[in-house]
Amino acid sequence: MSHKSPKDFFAPLAVGAPAPLREIPARPSRAIHFFDPSNPKMAAKVPAMVGTVDVLLGNLEDAVKADNKVAAREGLVKIASETDFGPTQLWTRINSLDSPWVLDDLITLVTEIGDKLDVVMVPKVQGPEDIHYVDRLLAQLEAKGGVQRPILIHAILETARGVANVEEIASASPRMQGISLGPADLAADRKMKTTRVGGGHPGYLVRQDPVDGDIHGQRTVFQQDLWHYTIAKMVDACAAAGIYPYYGPFGDITDVVAAEDQFRNAFLLGCVGTWSLHPKQIEIANRVFSPSVEDIKHARRVVAAMGDGTGAVMLDGKMEDDASLKQCLVLVDLAEELAAIDPKLKELYDAIEVD
Numbered sequence: 001m002s003h004k005s006p007k008d009f010f011a012p013l014a015v016g017a018p019a020p021l022r023e024i025p026a027r028p029s030r031a032i033h034f035f036d037p038s039n040p041k042m043a044a045k046v047p048a049m050v051g052t053v054d055v056l057l058g059n060l061e062d063a064v065k066a067d068n069k070v071a072a073r074e075g076l077v078k079i080a081s082e083t084d085f086g087p088t089q090l091w092t093r094i095n096s097l098d099s100p101w102v103l104d105d106l107i108t109l110v111t112e113i114g115d116k117l118d119v120v121m122v123p124k125v126q127g128p129e130d131i132h133y134v135d136r137l138l139a140q141l142e143a144k145g146g147v148q149r150p151i152l153i154h155a156i157l158e159t160a161r162g163v164a165n166v167e168e169i170a171s172a173s174p175r176m177q178g179i180s181l182g183p184a185d186l187a188a189d190r191k192m193k194t195t196r197v198g199g200g201h202p203g204y205l206v207r208q209d210p211v212d213g214d215i216h217g218q219r220t221v222f223q224q225d226l227w228h229y230t231i232a233k234m235v236d237a238c239a240a241a242g243i244y245p246y247y248g249p250f251g252d253i254t255d256v257v258a259a260e261d262q263f264r265n266a267f268l269l270g271c272v273g274t275w276s277l278h279p280k281q282i283e284i285a286n287r288v289f290s291p292s293v294e295d296i297k298h299a300r301r302v303v304a305a306m307g308d309g310t311g312a313v314m315l316d317g318k319m320e321d322d323a324s325l326k327q328c329l330v331l332v333d334l335a336e337e338l339a340a341i342d343p344k345l346k347e348l349y350d351a352i353e354v355d
């Protein structure tokens, strides 16, 4: 197998295309909010959502009716042209690479609103060859449309082959911004037996041992997370490649409690954000993917106690050293990035007193 040399990896793939980035910017993206640009009621809400959510994503793929594919594409061009997105990123999810719509999706969006698009989400990515295809096409279209900065690529992990190839996908191009879990298509592709869009399943459990040998007696049941393995594998692949991992959709819009749990598990495992399918999920995602006041208070105490960052100290009966300091800096750095775009969080974090 031939590999590109480092100098080729960072060369534009088309004459006139912008140079690839050497590092993916750490822009807050706690919620990637999906809307259907062909749905007039949803589209009308988008301008007012600017500034309330880190990412607005015009969805062209699944959940948009086949008859509305062209209207969704044209609707997104209109919204993007007429809206000032300020601090909010604009992403799109294009149709799958084997669909009859994707070529026109890319041609239209990159040449008409390429300078406003931050990230193109590619569904059903099977391996690095899918990223290479989009990478070259984006470069050609950026050159054609005079786009000034490279549009990044986000892959959805929603096929068994994609999961098997996740490390190669994560490092397939300097455009790779991140990867999201796609639990619905992934469940179908793997022939899992859950019919839910993300979240757990009451049948996937571990049961407490029988008490006094009574197998029919009262035994506590612990529901397990169907997605733990895939999320952990995705987080490792993304961290190793210097890109960002995300949970995906949580389809039970009414169960805001379980959505919060699923999001928090992903946050604790290393994900930087999640999807929001309904306005009510944005607040949950923004809260869960922002470090809590308690976390930041503790992290700042450790930073203060560790002085030059080396050695070991005791704090509240616990050992802190170089490694736990690094863990705390993950939270402190994230808080700073979020405070820079979220005035309410800035106020909250600024008010923390470290004793």
Ligand SMILES: CC(=O)SCCNC(=O)CCNC(=O)[C@H](O)C(C)(C)COP(=O)(O)OP(=O)(O)OC[C@H]1O[C@@H](n2cnc3c(N)ncnc32)[C@H](O)[C@@H]1OP(=O)(O)O
Pocket (backbone or CB within 6 Å): 033, 034, 035, 036, 041, 042, 043, 045, 046, 059, 062, 063, 184, 185, 197, 249, 253, 276, 277, 278, 279
């Ligand atoms: C497996 C996957 O691929 S997941 C990704 C693909 N799926 C999606 O993108 C789904 C996006 N979300 C939706 O389509 C909708 O939220 C649905 C179908 C789940 C629910 O829609 P509704 O039944 O209209 O929800 P509800 O009645 O609570 O909506 C309240 C209001 O919020 C609006 N709204 C609902 N979802 C959104 C949204 N995602 N963005 C903006 N506005 C929205 C509705 O239009 C409605 O407006 P109105 O008050 O002017 O009538």
Ligand SMILES: CC(=O)C(=O)O
Pocket (backbone or CB within 6 Å): 062, 123, 156, 158, 181, 182, 183, 184, 185, 186, 248, 249
């Ligand atoms: C996210 C997505 O597309 C899926 O779960 O299938």
Ligand SMILES: [Mg+2]
Pocket (backbone or CB within 6 Å): 062, 123, 158, 182, 184, 185
């Ligand atoms: Mg899908």
